[in-house]
Amino acid sequence: MPIVIGAKRESGFTDPIGLLGDCHRRVERFLAVLVHVATQAHGEPFTGEQRTAWDTALRYFREAAPKHTADEEESLFPRLRTMDRPDVQALLARVDGLEQDHVGAAKAHAEVDRLGLAWLANGRLSQEEASRLTAVLAELAELYRAHLAIEDTEVFPLAAAVLSALDRQAIGGEMALRRGLGTRVSVTRQG
Numbered sequence: 001m002p003i004v005i006g007a008k009r010e011s012g013f014t015d016p017i018g019l020l021g022d023c024h025r026r027v028e029r030f031l032a033v034l035v036h037v038a039t040q041a042h043g044e045p046f047t048g049e050q051r052t053a054w055d056t057a058l059r060y061f062r063e064a065a066p067k068h069t070a071d072e073e074e075s076l077f078p079r080l081r082t083m084d085r086p087d088v089q090a091l092l093a094r095v096d097g098l099e100q101d102h103v104g105a106a107k108a109h110a111e112v113d114r115l116g117l118a119w120l121a122n123g124r125l126s127q128e129e130a131s132r133l134t135a136v137l138a139e140l141a142e143l144y145r146a147h148l149a150i151e152d153t154e155v156f157p158l159a160a161a162v163l164s165a166l167d168r169q170a171i172g173g174e175m176a177l178r179r180g181l182g183t184r185v186s187v188t189r190q191g
Helices: 016-039 046-081 086-122 127-162 164-179
Strands: none
Touching: 016 046, 016 127, 016 164, 046 086, 046 127, 046 164, 086 127
């Protein structure tokens, strides 16, 4: 990703809740790339720039995004479920819905990846495939719009307020391990 002068510095593993939010911004950016290229090229041969952007965005969702989902489902959500607090308990019904969103997003991404890799390999898609790809990407965009809003405005702020320093440290360490970084928790932009 290009560096933007004056942009907010991304969080590191010492701030796992901030890093989860940073990952959301990458999800939004890479999804916007997929939607833009699919709409612009509609299954026809890519320009060089489109091909690079498309391949990079597909790779992000194939490799990095599942780690983000694991960060939430294996590290964050289980810790919230152990808390006997009314505010956390009220939020947990929303968390169940978010996990269902993850399942739906994974299925949609599998289809996008299949069609997207075929497009890269064959140089074009049929009209039916291109239309299907555009439709699945539109569904993903809508799913993420609502999903990320709930996490960004409800789940992450509450988690930041209620998790202990030890929990945050453990979550950051687990996130680093998922990315093959051992116990180094000062690394940024990994999600």
